[in-house]
Amino acid sequence: MALRLHLDGREYAVSLQSGEAVVDGRGHPVQVRWLNPNRVWLTLDGRRFRCEVARTPDGWEVHHSGRKFVISRSEEAASGAMGAGASSGEVTSPMPGRVVHVLVDEGDDVSKGQVLAVVEAMKMEHPLRAPFAGTVAKVAAVADDQVTAGALIVSVGSKTANQGPAGGA
Amino acid sequence: MNTVLVANRGEIAVRIIRACRQSGVRSVAVYSEADADALHVQAADAAVLIGPPPPGESYLHVERIVAAAKSTGADAVHPGYGFLAENAAFAEAVRDAGLVFIGPPPDALRLMGDKVAAREAVSRFDVPVIPGATLQDEDPARAAAVASGVGYPVLVKAAAGGGGKGMRVVGSPEDLAFALDSARREAESAFGDPTVFLERYLERPRHVEFQIFADRHGNVVHLFERECSIQRRHQKVVEETPCTALTPRLRERMGQAAVAAAVAAGYVNAGTVEFLLVEDETFFFLEMNTRLQVEHPITEEVVGVDLVAAQLAVAAGEALPWRQEDLTQRGHAIECRVYAEDPEQDFLPSPGRVLAVGEPSGPGVRIDSGFYAGCEVPPHYDPILSKLIAWGPDRDTARARVIAALDDYAVLGVATTIPFLRDVIAHPEFARGETHTDFIPIHFPQWTPRPADEVETAAALVAGIAEAERVGATHGPATTAEAPSPWQTLGAWEMAKGR
Numbered sequence: 154m155a156l157r158l159h160l161d162g163r164e165y166a167v168s169l170q171s172g173e174a175v176v177d178g179r180g181h182p183v184q185v186r187w188l189n190p191n192r193v194w195l196t197l198d199g200r201r202f203r204c205e206v207a208r209t210p211d212g213w214e215v216h217h218s219g220r221k222f223v224i225s226r227s228e229e230a231a232s233g234a235m236g237a238g239a240s241s242g243e244v245t246s247p248m249p250g251r252v253v254h255v256l257v258d259e260g261d262d263v264s265k266g267q268v269l270a271v272v273e274a275m276k277m278e279h280p281l282r283a284p285f286a287g288t289v290a291k292v293a294a295v296a297d298d299q300v301t302a303g304a305l306i307v308s309v310g311s312k313t314a315n316q317g318p319a320g321g322a
Numbered sequence: 323m324n325t326v327l328v329a330n331r332g333e334i335a336v337r338i339i340r341a342c343r344q345s346g347v348r349s350v351a352v353y354s355e356a357d358a359d360a361l362h363v364q365a366a367d368a369a370v371l372i373g374p375p376p377p378g379e380s381y382l383h384v385e386r387i388v389a390a391a392k393s394t395g396a397d398a399v400h401p402g403y404g405f406l407a408e409n410a411a412f413a414e415a416v417r418d419a420g421l422v423f424i425g426p427p428p429d430a431l432r433l434m435g436d437k438v439a440a441r442e443a444v445s446r447f448d449v450p451v452i453p454g455a456t457l458q459d460e461d462p463a464r465a466a467a468v469a470s471g472v473g474y475p476v477l478v479k480a481a482a483g484g485g486g487k488g489m490r491v492v493g494s495p496e497d498l499a500f501a502l503d504s505a506r507r508e509a510e511s512a513f514g515d516p517t518v519f520l521e522r523y524l525e526r527p528r529h530v531e532f533q534i535f536a537d538r539h540g541n542v543v544h545l546f547e548r549e550c551s552i553q554r555r556h557q558k559v560v561e562e563t564p565c566t567a568l569t570p571r572l573r574e575r576m577g578q579a580a581v582a583a584a585v586a587a588g589y590v591n592a593g594t595v596e597f598l599l600v601e602d603e604t605f606f607f608l609e610m611n612t613r614l615q616v617e618h619p620i621t622e623e624v625v626g627v628d629l630v631a632a633q634l635a636v637a638a639g640e641a642l643p644w645r646q647e648d649l650t651q652r653g654h655a656i657e658c659r660v661y662a663e664d665p666e667q668d669f670l671p672s673p674g675r676v677l678a679v680g681e682p683s684g685p686g687v688r689i690d691s692g693f694y695a696g697c698e699v700p701p702h703y704d705p706i707l708s709k710l711i712a713w714g715p716d717r718d719t720a721r722a723r724v725i726a727a728l729d730d731y732a733v734l735g736v737a738t739t740i741p742f743l744r745d746v747i748a749h750p751e752f753a754r755g756e757t758h759t760d761f762i763p764i765h766f767p768q769w770t771p772r773p774a775d776e777v778e779t780a781a782a783l784v785a786g787i788a789e790a791e792r793v794g795a796t797h798g799p800a801t802t803a804e805a806p807s808p809w810q811t812l813g814a815w816e817m818a819k820g821r
Contacts, residue, residue: 154791158783161774167783169791174784181780185788191678191695191734193788197781204785205732207677213786214677219729219744220771222782249673250701274671274701302674 158212159225242290242309244281245302250274252298257307261289269307272300287311323398323422323638324348327391328366329412330402331381333692333708334616335362338400341630350394352387354380356700361692368394375702381405384412388419398422398637400630404704407613408435424637426612430587434610438481438519440587444607447582452598452606454521456481460506462499469498469520477523478502480509487512491523526758527598529553530565530605532580533621535632536589537642544577545625546651548594548617551757552746554669559739559762560746561617562656563624565599566717566755572603583610592618592633616709619690620655623713654717656724656747662705664737665769673701677735682727686713686720689731699736707738717755721747742769 155168168175174183174197184196195202205216211225246252253271257263268280269289290310294300325348328335335351339362342349351366356375363369370390373380380386382405391399399416401407401424410431416423425431434440441451453472457465469476469492478501480488488509490501506516533545549565550558568576580595587593587610594615596608618629632643663669679695691708693699699707710727714720728744746752749765774782 154787156787158786165783167787169784169787176780176783183784187792193785195781195784197784198777200777202781205678205680205734206785206789207734213789214734215782215785216732216734217781218778220774224786248671274673
């Protein structure tokens with residue numbers, strides 16, 4: 154099996170055959186032993202790793218050696234991490250919670266960094282800001298809405314495109 | 323006492339339920355709709371749904387909790403920490419319903435809940451308090467006189483509230499008038515009350531608290547100290563005992579002051595007296611916490627006691643199981659609080675589904691947990707997931723055990739503070755015992771995970787791709803084909819028949 158994977162801002166070509174893993178063209182002798190659906194023992198280049206592994210919608214989370222690795226399988230998932238798809242103008246909720254305020258209406262001009270809405274979770278409030286200067290193309294939530302992580306709250310279009318929604322909405 | 327209702331959730335509810343089970347007492351959990359599948363609900367002998375997720379409609383709802391206690395035949399209520407634990411009206415409602423409140427009397431809750439009244443009460447028992455006074459009016463001459471009486475540097479605080487609003491540090495008398503004006507304006511705007519309080523400002527204090535315990539027969543003891551200086555935005559993150567800065571003589575003086583404070587409060591059951599300790603062995607009463615504290619396990623490990631079991635016994639009318647001369651400290655314990663927060667994103671809360679958990683174990687390793695793999699961490703409550711406590715015969719062994727345990731503690735699906743805690747404990751200044759309340763702002767103004775080397779990175783990627791392959795295949799050991807074992811080939815068989 155061969156995949157393109159994203160980890161810590163880099164892309165890797167990874168493949169696994171019996172006894173060997175190839176990462177970006179470099180071969181590594183490997184042994185794999187699963188203890189249970191979430192735990193695997195790997196020996197790679199002679200070093201032993203005990204890994205906790207869980208599948209996520211985008212790929213996997215892996216823990217070993219006191220560190221967590223968040224791996225994603227696709228380009229879109231990797232860039233869309235925490236909240237705003239900055240280039241697309243979509244301002245999303247970074248976590249599940251409740252919308253406290255929506256401070257703008259469709260058609261409002263906003264400046265870069267302007268607070269568009271506030272989401273509350275775990276007793277703290279978090280402002281959601283405009284990723285660039287533009288015009289509010291769509292308001293997708295109202296105060297008191299319960300939202301999931303990644304839910305669209307406000308969509309901002311760039312000022313240069315006046316006809317219709319812009320920027321990958 | 324046959325049945326105890328636990329008016330709380332998460333790790334502390336699990337802890338109390340465990341003590342009930344070990345003491346032969348039946349436990350009842352209460353839960354909101356968000357916690358229907360929570361660990362504490364499963365751990366109890368019975369559970370009552372008390373409302374929708376918001377705390378005001380569930381864990382803070384006095385009437386519903388008291389009703390749940392009565393309907394399940396509970397004879398006592400344990401409030402845990404937070405929520406209603408220090409709420410005198412709740413303690414009274416429990417008592418008025420004919421039930422035992424596992425904690426101090428309502429009057430003690432009220433007295434120690436009023437910071438000004440608490441200071442006055444303990445100082446009458448010769449407990450040192452931070453020099454301070456409220457400014458009753460805006461007369462500048464009187465303010466200057468009070469400030470020099472308190473001693474510079476002076477801390478100006480809003481009398482009506484906290485959180486840093488209306489706070490100013492004044493280094494010398496020339497700066498006082500300006501600071502007072504500015505603090506009063508901020509206090510008026512934040513709390514609707516411009517009244518300010520002046521207090522001596524303490525440089526680089528250590529936050530040292532003493533566990534006390536009193537029964538209904540007049541016995542009061544202290545169970546030594548806990549050092550809680552490692553804090554982030556005034557929230558404790560790492561606690562340890564013993565405190566490296568205490569000499570035996572200082573420990574004895576502070577222990578006696580803690581017991582005196584408990585007597586001044588008319589206290590019963592478990593409580594904690596907080597002090598600020600500065601250079602040259604000077605300490606001051608800060609406040610009293612009239613509840614069981616989050617960090618109680620480190621006292622349990624070093625003193626060798628079960629504080630929750632003792633709470634149940636004292637509430638049932640028994641005498642304290644220890645005399646002061648029976649209590650000693652052995653070894654060293656460190657606790658880390660594991661929160662569902664992302665240290666890479668400025669500790670943004672991280673609610674969501676926990677996908678996998680790997681817990682460490684080994685000599686001296688204890689985990690008090692409120693969550694499990696597959697559970698949902700709801701966004702409505704305090705994000706504490708668990709506490710990791712390590713004990714060792716000395717501080718360096720405890721430290722090494724904590725670090726190894728944190729490295730082995732895997733939580734997938736939500737972000738946690740585990741890797742941040744590991745770096746805090748591994749820091750050379752922590753190793754040297756230089757723990758003051760400015761530790762995190764100075765040494766960890768930001769945090770990023772340590773870099774992974776090429777082989778570590780490859781291992782993580784291979785673990786991912788190996789999981790993808792495995793899910794396609796049937797589950798089971800991923801080894802080469804082997805001959806079937808006798809357990810598979812043996813036909814039907816039965817136990818020897820007849821007799």
